[in-house]
Structure formats: C-alpha cells, structure tokens
C-alpha cells in the first residue's frame with residue numbers, strides 16, 4: 677500500500693482592530709463594521725488526498741467530535757458543492773487558543789476550503805469559496821478573502837485595507853467565551869438601553885478603536901477586564917472579536933516583547949507580528 681502524501685497548510689489567527697455592532701438581521705445575526713488583521717500565530721493542517729471519498733480527521737480536538745470540527749465540516753461542504761468524489765485525511769496542529777476571539781476554527785475551515793479546492797481540482801472561484809465559507813461561520817469569508825480587510829454585513833462584505841507594520845501583545849485570560857452567548861447578552865442589553873448599536877463608519881471617518889462587545893464581556897468575565905487593566909498601564913488595549921483575548925498594538929517588536937515580559941508572570945499570552953496578507957494568499 678502506498679503511504680499517503682501529506683502537505684501542510686497554514687491557518688493564521690486574526691485580530692479585530694475595532695469592532696462596531698451596527699444592527700441586527702431578521703435571522704438574529706448581528707451586523708458589524710470591523711477591521712480584520714491577520715497575525716503570525718498559525719494553526720497548521722496537514723492534508724492528504726484519499727481516493728475512497730472519506731473525510732478523516734486523524735487527531736480530533738478533545739471535546740470537539742470529529743464530525744463537528746470545522747475542518748471536517750468544511751471538507752464535506754466542498755465535496756457536496758463541487759461534486760468531488762475524492763476524500764481527505766486531515767491532521768490538525770492547534771496553536772491558536774480556542775474561544776479566544778482569534779478566529780482559529782474559522783481560519784482552519786477557510787484553509788481546508790482553499791487547500792482542497794486546489795488539491796481536488798474543483799476550480800471554484802475565491803468568491804464562490806467565500807459564499808460556501810459563510811455557511812460555516814461569519815468569520816470564515818475574511819480568511820478566504822486573504823487580505824487584511826474592513827468587513828461589513830455579518831463579516832462577508834469585505835474590502836482590502838492597507839495596514840502599517842505592527843506587533844501585538846496578546847493576553848489570553850483563562851476563560852472560554854462562547855460567541856453566541858456574548859451576542860445574546862449584547863442584544864438583551866440593547867433592549868434595556870444599557871448598550872446601543874453604533875453607526876457604521878463613513879469613508880471619511882478614521883476607524884474608532886472600540887469593540888462594542890467589550891463591556892458586555894467584561895461584565896460577564898472579570899478576567900478579561902483584569903487583562904485589559906494590566907495592558908492599560910502601557911497603552912490603549914482592546915478585546916478581539918467576542919473575547920476572551922485582549923491585545924495592545926506596538927510599533928516595534930522590542931517594545932512588544934518588553935510589555936509582554938512585564939506581564940507574563942501574571943497572564944498567559946504571546947507576541948505576534950501583524951501580517952500584510954494571509955500566508956496562502958497569492959496575488960496573481
């Protein structure tokens with residue numbers, strides 16, 4: 677029997693450099709206005725094509741059954757949409773903390789769609805893959821889009837943005853923050869008037885450095901507030917996505933490392949470099 681040939685594909689994390697919640701759709705999904713930046717903390721996925729049509733995740737994450745894993749769901753969705761009879765063995769190397777607002781699961785799904793589209797020779801356009809991706813999660817399209825982007829809609833309307841070089845101190849409070857719970861609580865607080873929807877930015881407005889979910893998450897998870905308070909001694913930090921991770925932007929790597937070292941005995945986290953584009957993005 678021939679050994680399967682695995683190829684390795686990167687799946688980067690993202691930060692939401694700002695996150696305005698501008699409304700709610702009839703189906704309950706929230707409208708947002710957010711600048712997404714890819715960072716150099718990456719999961720990686722080894723993929724080998726199989727000719728029996730099966731999709732097999734060789735090392736499921738503890739607590740996430742293989743059938744629910746976004747990598748497996750992405751592969752099955754592409755099989756269905758393209759009519760491909762080929763299968764794949766997947767091996768997942770997780771480095772992006774889960775439930776951190778860093779988009780790890782969404783990025784894994786996007787990488788599988790991009791990689792299998794090539795390996796199976798499906799020939800779907802980037803746009804078609806993005807439309808498939810949003811069925812798996814609101815954060816999936818931006819990873820397929822492949823460039824740092826301003827996102828509107830629920831995250832599927834994307835336009836490229838150009839960002840300066842930057843490094844980020846990212847702290848990971850040890851709480852798992854479920855995205856659905858946070859949006860639900862935000863919605864409840866809109867009804868009571870405790871929070872309100874933001875207005876979408878006009879082209880002339882400079883991006884507001886705010887995350888509309890932050891106050892809700894800090895109320896629910898004090899550990900997130902503590903991490904923000906610690907970073908505030910060094911600048912103006914923000915939460916990413918629906919949390920739990922918080923970050924501080926720094927102009928150079930030394931500064932970021934110094935800030936992180938001063939906090940690393942109290943918080944887990946890391947220093948990451950902002951990327952100019954997704955590592956799988958090619959500009960031809």
Ligand SMILES: C[C@](O)(CO)[C@H](O)COP(=O)(O)OP(=O)(O)OC[C@H]1O[C@@H](n2ccc(N)nc2=O)[C@H](O)[C@@H]1O
Pocket residue numbers: 692695704705706707708710777782812813814815816830831855856857859860917918
């Ligand atoms: C907060 C962000 O991380 C910002 O990047 C994303 O909008 C979240 O995207 P995601 O993790 O891919 O979220 P999904 O898996 O699509 O949605 C999880 C749940 O969060 C809520 N949700 C999510 C995204 C969104 N724009 N509005 C929502 O109300 C919905 O209840 C949904 O059932």
Ligand SMILES: Nc1ncnc2c1ncn2[C@@H]1O[C@H](COP(=O)(O)OP(=O)(O)OP(=O)(O)O)[C@@H](O)[C@H]1O
Pocket residue numbers: 740744745746747772773774775776777778779780781782784785815853855917918919920
């Ligand atoms: N490949 C995967 N990697 C991580 N989580 C996965 C994966 N597949 C399914 N999941 C499920 O998705 C949940 C959210 O994981 P993820 O790491 O994407 O959260 P997140 O970074 O907060 O996402 P976001 O910023 O998109 O809200 C996990 O708790 C897990 O149950």
